[in-house]
Amino acid sequence: MIVLTLIASVLMASISIFQFKREAKDYHRERLERKENAIKEHINYILANTTYPLTEENLALIFKDKIHELSNIHALQINIYSLDGKLLKSSKGAFSVDQASPPIPDYILRIMRASLEKRYVDVRTIEGKKYRSSYSQIKDLKFKPLGILNLPYIEDDGFYDRELKNFLIRLSQVYSFMLLIAFALAYFLSSFITKSLKRISDKITETNLNQKNEKIDLDDSSREISLLINAYNTLVDKLEDSAAKLAQSEREQAWREMAKQVAHEIKNPLTPMRLTVQSFQRRFDPNDPDIRQKMDDYSKTLIQQIDIMSSVASAFSNFASMPAQQNETLNVGKVVELALDIFNEDYIELQLPDEKIITRMDRTQLIRIITNLVKNSIQAIPEEQVEKKIQVRIRRAGNEVEISVSDNGTGIPPENSDRIFEPKFTTKTSGMGLGLGIIKNIIENYSGTITFETQLGHGSTFYVRLPITKLVKL
Secondary structure, three states: OHHHHHHHHHHHHHHHHHHHHHHHHHHHHHHHHHHHHHHHHHHHHHHHHOOOOOOHHHHHHHOOOHHHHHHHHHOOOOEEEOOOOOEEEEOOOOOOOOOOOOOOOHHHHHHHHHOOOOEEEEEEEEOOEEEEEEEEEEEOOOOOEEEEEEEEEEOOOHHHHHHHHHHHHHHHHHHHHHHHHHHHHHHHHHHHHHHHHHHHHHHHHHOOOOOOOOOOOOOOOOHHHHHHHHHHHHHHHHHHHHHHHHHHHHHHHHHHHHHHHHHHHHHHHHHHHHHHHHHHHHHOOOOOOOHHHHHHHHHHHHHHHHHHHHHHHHHHHOOOOOOOOOEEEEEHHHHHHHHHOOOOOOOEEEEOOOOEEEEEEEHHHHHHHHHHHHHHHHHHOOOOOOOOOEEEEEEEEOOEEEEEEEEOOOOOOHHHHOOOOOOOOOOOOOOOOOHHHHHHHHHHHOOOEEEEEEEOOOEEEEEEEEEOOEEEOO
16 A cells, blocks of 8 residues: 555656646747747737838838837837848847848758748757757738747746745655555554454464364454364364374374384394304303303393393383383493393404493393394394404493494495484394394483494494493492
């Protein structure tokens, strides 16, 4: 509305200026014509009553005294020229007629002779002022040309300029008042509209899939706002239906994920159990004096893995994602060393610290972390690779214990780096890719972190950091 008002005011002002200039131009043209006709009638009267013969040579004598009288009566300068354009007489004060007086230009004489009315008006602008000069023939009583009448006329637009200025002032005042009304009207209209829109906006901001959303009820709203409210209320109904379907889908997905995790967690201890049995078969010697101790160690390892499987099964029956934690005070180095005993690969190295690093967590969870990382490192090294190396290192890092597992395998491609801890993501031909995602959850449950560094073609290193409960010097 305000923009339209401004455009209208500009158009009105432009049209008014054009109209005033056109009226001024028409006024000066008509005024010169009226003056010219009146002077010609007066000249005809003088010619009809003069005693001089009506010839071109006698024009200066006929109008010797009369020309000043004509000029005073009609308030206009009068010049009389011969037919060939030489000045014969002028009403201009202190003007002397001589041979040096400027004649009428030839192009004006040609134009005037060629016209039907034997008349021409020359319009010029000199130093910002517009001059009109009319040229017409003086004829005797028998309509024979005697000379040329010239009337110089200066266009004085002062009156029209003043009128135009006053009009523009009044116009600006009117439109200023209209702008004020438009601003006030726009303010009240926008306040009325934005009040309803703000309430709708607040409702939309409060809308959440996880809660019951209220509908909007506005009776005093416009048709457009009512359409918007109806659209929002329809959306709320659809959102409730979608929330119910989503909840059902999430429950079903939770059961599927639980089944996959349980299958993975049950399968995960089977590998170290198998490796333990194979190691026992290969190293069994009935004559070994430490055979009983070794039997106890192997049995202990198998029992630990069986306990893990049992706890997973119990957790699944209670719809828990992981076995319940049985926290205890642990020597990290001792538990890691025990976890590595199930692996037969001779290229696995363990670097223990010079001090006991104590933490408090579930023993089976820590074993699960180590066996999973080492197993992944073994699988990351190609079978045909000649030099294989896996290094497990434990060290203290401030108030945390850092366990690093390094390998010289193929490394992790850049496109997989951001997804390595995602559930169900795997680059292997077998398995469901839940291992790293599960141990990441275990570590974070103990306020720890897991990160990794990798170099394609040179291997990877995973870093696990867990809070230290107690540090004992040797």
